[in-house]
Amino acid sequence: MRNLVYPLVVIAAACGLISAGFAQAAATGSVAGSIELHKAKVKTHGAKSFKDVVVYLEPLAPADYPPPVEHAVMDQRGLVFIPHVMAIQVGTTVDFLNSDHDRHNVYFLYDKTGETLDIGTWGPGQAVSYTFTETGLVITLCQLHLEMAAHILVLASPFFTVAEIEGETQRAEYAIHSVPAGEYVLKAWHKKLKMKTGDLRTTVTAGRTTTVDVAITRSKYAQQP
Amino acid sequence: MKTLKNGVGIGAFCTSMLIVLVLASEGWTVPYFSRKYRTSCVTCHEAFPKRNAVGEGFRMRGFQFVDDDVYRKEEPVEMGDKAYERLWPKAVWPSTIPSQIPLSLIGRFLGEVDLDGSRDESMMFLLPEEIELVAADAMGESLSFYGDVIYISKDFGGNDVESWITAKAWLQFQNLLGPENVLNLRVGTVGTQGMALYTARDANNFTTHFYQYTTWAMPKVNLSQSGLADFQGNPFTLQPLSGIEVNGVGKRWMYAGGWVSSQVKNPVNEFPESDFYVVGVGEKSPQDLFLQCAYKIGGLPMDGSAAKGESPLAADPEFWRDDHLMLSLFGYRGTADIEVEDAAGLTSTSADDFWRLGAGVQAKYGDLTVGAGYMWGRNDNPYGVLSTNSVDSGAWLAEAYYFVYPWLIPYARYEGLTLDLPSGVAGLDDDQDRARIIVGGKAMIRANIALNVEGTFYTDGAEVEEGIDGTLFVLLSAAF
Ligand SMILES: [Cu+2]
Numbered sequence: 001m002r003n004l005v006y007p008l009v010v011i012a013a014a015c016g017l018i019s020a021g022f023a024q025a026a027a028t029g030s031v032a033g034s035i036e037l038h039k040a041k042v043k044t045h046g047a048k049s050f051k052d053v054v055v056y057l058e059p060l061a062p063a064d065y066p067p068p069v070e071h072a073v074m075d076q077r078g079l080v081f082i083p084h085v086m087a088i089q090v091g092t093t094v095d096f097l098n099s100d101h102d103r104h105n106v107y108f109l110y111d112k113t114g115e116t117l118d119i120g121t122w123g124p125g126q127a128v129s130y131t132f133t134e135t136g137l138v139i140t141l142c143q144l145h146l147e148m149a150a151h152i153l154v155l156a157s158p159f160f161t162v163a164e165i166e167g168e169t170q171r172a173e174y175a176i177h178s179v180p181a182g183e184y185v186l187k188a189w190h191k192k193l194k195m196k197t198g199d200l201r202t203t204v205t206a207g208r209t210t211t212v213d214v215a216i217t218r219s220k221y222a223q224q225p
Numbered sequence: 226m227k228t229l230k231n232g233v234g235i236g237a238f239c240t241s242m243l244i245v246l247v248l249a250s251e252g253w254t255v256p257y258f259s260r261k262y263r264t265s266c267v268t269c270h271e272a273f274p275k276r277n278a279v280g281e282g283f284r285m286r287g288f289q290f291v292d293d294d295v296y297r298k299e300e301p302v303e304m305g306d307k308a309y310e311r312l313w314p315k316a317v318w319p320s321t322i323p324s325q326i327p328l329s330l331i332g333r334f335l336g337e338v339d340l341d342g343s344r345d346e347s348m349m350f351l352l353p354e355e356i357e358l359v360a361a362d363a364m365g366e367s368l369s370f371y372g373d374v375i376y377i378s379k380d381f382g383g384n385d386v387e388s389w390i391t392a393k394a395w396l397q398f399q400n401l402l403g404p405e406n407v408l409n410l411r412v413g414t415v416g417t418q419g420m421a422l423y424t425a426r427d428a429n430n431f432t433t434h435f436y437q438y439t440t441w442a443m444p445k446v447n448l449s450q451s452g453l454a455d456f457q458g459n460p461f462t463l464q465p466l467s468g469i470e471v472n473g474v475g476k477r478w479m480y481a482g483g484w485v486s487s488q489v490k491n492p493v494n495e496f497p498e499s500d501f502y503v504v505g506v507g508e509k510s511p512q513d514l515f516l517q518c519a520y521k522i523g524g525l526p527m528d529g530s531a532a533k534g535e536s537p538l539a540a541d542p543e544f545w546r547d548d549h550l551m552l553s554l555f556g557y558r559g560t561a562d563i564e565v566e567d568a569a570g571l572t573s574t575s576a577d578d579f580w581r582l583g584a585g586v587q588a589k590y591g592d593l594t595v596g597a598g599y600m601w602g603r604n605d606n607p608y609g610v611l612s613t614n615s616v617d618s619g620a621w622l623a624e625a626y627y628f629v630y631p632w633l634i635p636y637a638r639y640e641g642l643t644l645d646l647p648s649g650v651a652g653l654d655d656d657q658d659r660a661r662i663i664v665g666g667k668a669m670i671r672a673n674i675a676l677n678v679e680g681t682f683y684t685d686g687a688e689v690e691e692g693i694d695g696t697l698f699v700l701l702s703a704a705f
Contacts, residue, residue: 041536043294048306050294109308116312139308146305220404 030209031057031186031202032175035163038196038217044167047078050191051167052085053216054153055174056160057184057202065158067091071129074140074150076104081140081150085191089158093131098124105144106130111137118143137189153189174214181206188214194222256329256673256704257362258288263298264538266672266704271545272634273673273704274331275429278547279537282529284418285474286406287369287399288362290537291530299324301364320365327362330705331355335433337383340680341695344383351378351386354700369397371417381496382692390501393417393465406528407473414505415470415483416515421463422585423479423519423553425598431626431667433677433700434693437640437659438583438600438620439463440494443607444646444657444689451611451652455566459577459607460492461559466505466513476526482516487559513559524549524589545628546591553585555600563609579604583620592628597621614647632669637662641685659686661694674703 035053042050072092075082077099088094096119098104105121106128119130121144132138132154142148153160163174186200196215204210216222259266266273269280276284283290290296301321335354339347356376363369372394380386395413402408419426420439427435439462446456468485486507491497493504521527524547533541558580566572583600602618619642626636641660648655665679677700687694 041292041295046300048303109311114311139306141306141308146309147303149306149308 027206028178028180029204029206030175030177031159031179031184031204031212032173032209033211033213035165035172035174035188035214035216037165037170037193038215039221040193040216040218041170042165042192044165044170047080048084048149050193051165051172052083052151052191053163053165053172053174053214054085054087054155054160054189055163055176055186055214056087056153056155056157056189057176057179057186057204058155058157060183060185063157065089065156068158071095073097074152075099076142076148079145079148081142081148083150083162085151085153085162087153087155087160087162088132089160090132090135090154090156092154093129094152095127095129097127098122100124103144104148105142107141107143109139109141110134111139151191159184175209179204186212186214188216190216193217194219196222198223256331257325257327257359258283258329259673260325261299261323261327261362262290262296262538264296265540267541267544267631268538270672271628272431272632272667272669272675275431277544278525278527279529279532279541279544281429282474282525282527283537285472285479285527286529287397287409289366289369293363293366296536296538301362304365307365320368322364323362327360329359329361331357331359332703332705333357334701336699337380338697338699339383339695340697343695344692346383349380349383349386351380354378367399369399371395371397379496380692381494382690383696384692387496389497389499391497391504392501393504407475409472411470411472411483413467414465414503415468415485416463416465416481416505419517420465420515420557421517422555422583422598422600423517424551424585424587424596425553425622425624427464431634431636431677432638432663432665433679433698434663434681436622436638437642437661438598438622441618441620441642442492442494443604443616444644444653446608446611446650447652449652451650452568453565453652454568454570455564455572456611456652457562457564459487459561459563459579459604460489461487461561461579462493463555463557463581464493464505467503467507468505468511468513474528476528476530477522478518478520479527480516480518482514484511485513485515486511487513487557488561509562513557515555515557517553517555519551519553522550522552545631546589548590549588551587553587553598555581555583555585557581561607563607565609565611573610575606575609577604577607577609579607593625594627595623595625597623608647608650608653611650611653612647616647617645619643633666634668635666637664639663657686657689659689660684661690665698673705674701676701 044051072088072094074094075097096106103123106119108117120128135154135156138152140150159176159179161174161176163172165172181204184202186202188195193216196217271277302324303321332353333355335351337349359373361371374392376390378386378388393414395411397409397411399409418428442462443459445458466485468483470483472481486509488507488509491502561577563575563577581602585598587596600620604616607616622640624638626634639662643658646655661683663681668676679698681693683694
């Protein structure tokens with residue numbers, strides 16, 4: 001009898017996992033589409049290029065998502081912040097590395113408030129971690145190298161992606177997966193350009209991919225929200 | 226630089242032409258902006274230095290294209306991220322400096338042939354007539370600069386050749402207020418691209434000669450004939466002046482206005498007193514005002530916001546074409562000090578208030594461009610104690626040029642000046658009206674090397690601008 005119990009437990013557990021997986025898959029969907037540039041072209045090469053577009057979903061009904069346990073990483077290498085554009089969920093801890101032969105500093109400028117925070121200056125091989133507890137754009141600078149800059153977009157939800165505009169075609173594709181079915185607002189953030197249409201109401205249907213094509217353009221051609 | 230005699234002169238002229246041609250075919254010789262964007266001269270020029278619509282838009286945006294960072298092939302060196310603008314004054318105001326030295330070199334080599342035997346020498350050569358070292362670039366989106374140092378040799382109509390060096394410089398703060406390009410502030414030598422009608426500018430022309438309406442100055446009193454010890458008249462000409470300017474450009478319009486001093490130490494149409502001077506620097510602080518504006522109907526937008534092709538750098542097989550009609554106005558109001566010193570050494574000083582008001586038109590259709598302009602003027606008292614009379618002036622021009630081939634452009638200009646000078650002033654001829662026809666052609670030997678052959682023929686007042694009537698000018702110019 002005892003030697004039967006173990007396989008049964010295993011089978012039961014496996015069934016439970018599979019059904020849970022199905023439930024999960026059944027309750028989520030994806031949002032994907034293209035990003036077109038309207039009356040604008042951007043530089044897509046170089047350390048501080050304009051290739052990155054953050055596309056993210058904000059649920060209409062307020063919800064709390066637990067922040068990820070894993071740390072995100074921002075490196076400083078060759079007098080450049082890598083990556084140049086980073087999206088994180090609020091509550092995420094970012095490890096700021098220094099892979100240079102030089103000392104670097106990390107200095108935040110909170111876009112919303114204009115407040116600043118100097119988290120320190122450290123040498124090669126060292127790292128400092130910082131947990132972002134407020135949503136919004138955080139412009140990340142190094143006061144030792146004034147030309148260095150990165151953009152950290154701190155978002156309320158985990159449903160985001162960073163898409164890259166291709167130089168030749170001046171367009172990008174994006175996809176956000178595992179989004180619980182429901183009503184959302186889709187937003188796109190770019191260093192210079194704005195969404196032509198303003199925010200887009202988006203319905204996520206379980207098990208399906210909703211296509212939302214996005215156009216970004218200069219502020220003067222964009223619809224103000 | 227001494228005048229070269231015929232044989233030696235021709236030899237030297239041909240040799241210098243050959244050297245220039247050889248250098249150009251080496252391929253390393255292209256001006257700075259061409260290098261920066263890896264684009265041909267014809268992207269911005271009809272026939273250098275005359276710009277086409279793309280080049281004018283680029284210039285008026287502060288040496289930038291729309292989406293400039295997409296097109297430039299060499300990254301400028303950043304002095305600080307744009308975010309530091311928000312931290313000002315905590316940090317250094319950000320901008321960029323060019324990664325390459327933003328220099329261009331322009332050489333002009335001139336030969337003059339006396340066609341009617343009115344000169345002492347049948348041929349004269351100025352080799353070079355000018356060597357220009359030009360530095361210009363944008364420094365980030367909010368700053369641009371221009372500077373030049375020019376070695377000049379002139380003979381002013383077959384006189385002995387004299388040489389000197391001039392300098393000009395300005396710094397421009399872009400987009401101070403409101404929409405893009407609507408309000409820029411320039412300090413330094415302003416009016417470098419035309420202190421005159423926008424449709425008839427010396428800096429944007431095909432001829433070897435400046436316009437008469439921009440270069441004439443109130444005639445001076447001849448000291449020996451008048452018996453005066455000294456006469457300092459009004460030195461005003463429509464040339465670059467030091468001061469402060471605001472300017473802006475939109476799709477269909479442009480304006481520039483400023484605060485300058487016209488009482489310059491070294492007028493443009495005279496041999497200067499010193500071997501080096503800064504153009505347009507006055508003897509007094511600025512007290513004159515000018516305003517220039519233009520409106521364009523049809524054709525490409527003036528602010529460079531649209532191009533014929535995919536981008537401003539896309540090769541345009543008809544780079545010189547841009548069908549349009551353009552209207553322009555120019556106004557100037559100033560004051561100059563007039564000083565008369567009589568034989569006894571008694572000096573009388575008075576003020577000459579004066580104004581100019583001009584209107585111009587330019588039409589471009591296919592390969593043909595025609596233009597015309599008129600400038601009215603009045604000087605209240607240009608001769609001080611010598612005459613209480615005011616002097617009215619009228620300067621006019623009509624011109625045309627035609628692209629026979631993209632590299633061959635014949636042109637003609639008819640222009641003149643009438644002055645109602647006071648009679649009875651000793652040492653002043655009261656008839657100094659003048660009119661002349663300039664006929665010539667420009668051939669582009671390479672995109673950056675041009676040859677002008679140009680004759681000047683006076684229909685009135687040949688003696689006033691001595692030595693230019695009946696003269697053929699051959700000018701080779703090259704930009705590197
Ligand atoms: Cu650093």
